[in-house]
Amino acid sequence: MFNNNNSERISFECTLLITLFFSIDRVFLIQIIYLHTNMIVLCSRYDKNRKSEEKKGPSGVKLLAVTLRQLGDLKQLLILPITMFIGAEQAFLAADYTAAFVSCSWSVSMVGFVMVAFGVCDAIASAVAGGIARTLGRPPLVCLALVLHAALIITLLVWRPTADKPVPFFLIAGLWGVCDAMWLVQINSLSGTMFPGKEEAAYSNFRLWESTGSVLTYAISPYLCTESIIYWLLVLLVVGCTGYAAVEWMERDLWYPGRERRKVQIVSKTQRAAHVESSVD
Numbered sequence: 001m002f003n004n005n006n007s008e009r010i011s012f013e014c015t016l017l018i019t020l021f022f023s024i025d026r027v028f029l030i031q032i033i034y035l036h037t038n039m040i041v042l043c044s045r046y047d048k049n050r051k052s053e054e055k056k057g058p059s060g061v062k063l064l065a066v067t068l069r070q071l072g073d074l075k076q077l078l079i080l081p082i083t084m085f086i087g088a089e090q091a092f093l094a095a096d097y098t099a100a101f102v103s104c105s106w107s108v109s110m111v112g113f114v115m116v117a118f119g120v121c122d123a124i125a126s127a128v129a130g131g132i133a134r135t136l137g138r139p140p141l142v143c144l145a146l147v148l149h150a151a152l153i154i155t156l157l158v159w160r161p162t163a164d165k166p167v168p169f170f171l172i173a174g175l176w177g178v179c180d181a182m183w184l185v186q187i188n189s190l191s192g193t194m195f196p197g198k199e200e201a202a203y204s205n206f207r208l209w210e211s212t213g214s215v216l217t218y219a220i221s222p223y224l225c226t227e228s229i230i231y232w233l234l235v236l237l238v239v240g241c242t243g244y245a246a247v248e249w250m251e252r253d254l255w256y257p258g259r260e261r262r263k264v265q266i267v268s269k270t271q272r273a274a275h276v277e278s279s280v281d
Contacts, residue, residue: 067208070201075194078247079187080209082240085233086183087213089149092233093118093176095218097156100226102169105161114173121174125181138186139248145182146241152176153234157227187244194251 070076098111133141152175161168188206195202213236221229 066198066201067204070195070198070205073195075247075250076202076205078243079190079240080205080243081236082183082187082244083206083209084213084216085236085240086180086187087210087215088217088233088236089176089183090180091214091217091221092229093173093180095221096226096229097173097176101156101159101161106163106166106169110166110169114169117170118173118177118180120177122177122181125178126185129182129185133186133189138190141182142186142241142244142248145179145186146237148175149179149183149237150234152179153230153237156230190244190247194247 094115098114102108102111102114129141152172155172159168159172188203191202191206192199217229217232220232224232
């Protein structure tokens with residue numbers, strides 16, 4: 001009897017250790033696979049769309065070269081930290097917030113409901129943010145996202161969650177979704193309008209560095225405490241908004257409603273392909 005119980009206990013402990021090991025590494029592995037797959041898709045998607053109009057479209061390797069060459073643009077470098085922050089804050093909410101706050105302080109069964117609140121608020125804010133930006137301009141929305149997100153991050157540093165007060169769990173997740181929507185809409189639009197004729201490279205860099213921020217946050221999550229990761233988000237937010245402010249200062253006369261705007265160059269698909277070819281050559 002003793003041997004049977006002992007072997008059953010050893011078997012249970014081994015199973016538990018294996019489960020914990022794979023639960024830590026699985027998310028990181030998925031993110032690595034996602035990052036590489038994302039790069040492959042970004043480098044190959046445009047060849048299919050241009051075959052009907054261009055006999056010789058840029059290859060995936062050339063598009064990758066143009067994406068990396070785009071990093072030589074100062075404005076592109078300045079918006080990289082805020083792009084990384086977008087991926088990092090999404091990863092934090094999905095991994096650390098649900099584990100350290102919702103699961104530990106409330107219940108694992110409530111994680112799904114909290115994430116629903118995040119998703120609903122994110123979707124609604126995404127639809128509304130575009131209309132507000134057309135009226136007020138991009139900088140006021142970004143400033144609102146900065147203040148709101150900084151307030152949420154500081155709140156997480158001092159908040160002591162309890163199961164008998166469930167409203168803050170949903171409130172923080174919902175406001176986090178509002179911030180995420182404003183960042184995605186405004187930084188995406190900035191990437192598309194600031195580099196006329198280089199949209200492929202600009203959007204490729206956006207997706208690449210957003211994924212990089214997400215992967216880094218997932219990678220450090222098992223090895224750092226939640227407080228350290230929150231400080232990591234705060235540093236990325238401050239550095240990212242500093243770079244964004246520098247870009248807006250360079251473009252300060254161009255993007256506000258009521259002021260003279262730059263005539264955005266309309267570039268045909270053939271011209272864009274020629275620009276890609278010349279950039280690589």
